[in-house]
Amino acid sequence: MTEYFFDQHYHNLHYGQEALNLKEFESCTFNNCNFSDCNLIGVTFIDCRFNNCIFNDSKINHTAFRTVFFKDCQIKEVNFAMSDKLIFEIHFENCILDFSKFYALKLKGITFTNCSLIAVDFMATDLTAAQFTNCDLYRAEFEKANASKVDFRTSYNYTIDPTKTKLKKAQFALEGVKGLLYKYGIVVE
Numbered sequence: 001m002t003e004y005f006f007d008q009h010y011h012n013l014h015y016g017q018e019a020l021n022l023k024e025f026e027s028c029t030f031n032n033c034n035f036s037d038c039n040l041i042g043v044t045f046i047d048c049r050f051n052n053c054i055f056n057d058s059k060i061n062h063t064a065f066r067t068v069f070f071k072d073c074q075i076k077e078v079n080f081a082m083s084d085k086l087i088f089e090i091h092f093e094n095c096i097l098d099f100s101k102f103y104a105l106k107l108k109g110i111t112f113t114n115c116s117l118i119a120v121d122f123m124a125t126d127l128t129a130a131q132f133t134n135c136d137l138y139r140a141e142f143e144k145a146n147a148s149k150v151d152f153r154t155s156y157n158y159t160i161d162p163t164k165t166k167l168k169k170a171q172f173a174l175e176g177v178k179g180l181l182y183k184y185g186i187v188v189e
Helices: 178-184
Strands: 003-006 009-011 023-026 029-031 039-041 044-046 049-051 059-061 064-071 084-093 111-113 131-133
Touching: none
Parallel strands: 003 023, 009 029, 023 044, 029 049, 039 059, 044 064, 049 064, 064 084, 084 111, 111 131
Antiparallel strands: none
16 A cells, blocks of 8 residues: 655655655655665655755666656666656756666656756657756767757757757757767867
């Protein structure tokens, strides 16, 4: 039976491997909590906020993120592709998401603000109208992604192959154009 928690505030907790399994949290806030040892199975987060939390190497299996905000969190090497895809909506601000995976997810309108997204896997992801504001996209992979209407204007270090990524009406700053031409060996100064 699923345990349900509403409008709760959690502070400075370190969760064990199965501590949250089969639990539902709605309108809850987690501050300075550590989820790095967690193997989340069947957990639901609805309208929740995570502030200064650590998720490095967490396993997320059939976990639902429904309008969830992460701020100042470390979320390295997390595979979001295993999340529950029903009403999946997440947003990130000042987070480190290096080496995480969003493979084949529908992330329409997702926001990344001041995030490190080094070597993040966005392959085959629907990023339509996503916002990447001041993000480091070094070695992030966008092959077969739909990046239509995505705003990359303030982000940097990206290399995107326009022949393998849908970029209709995507926005780029002039200095970022070299990230679209890398495969051609063209030097832009």
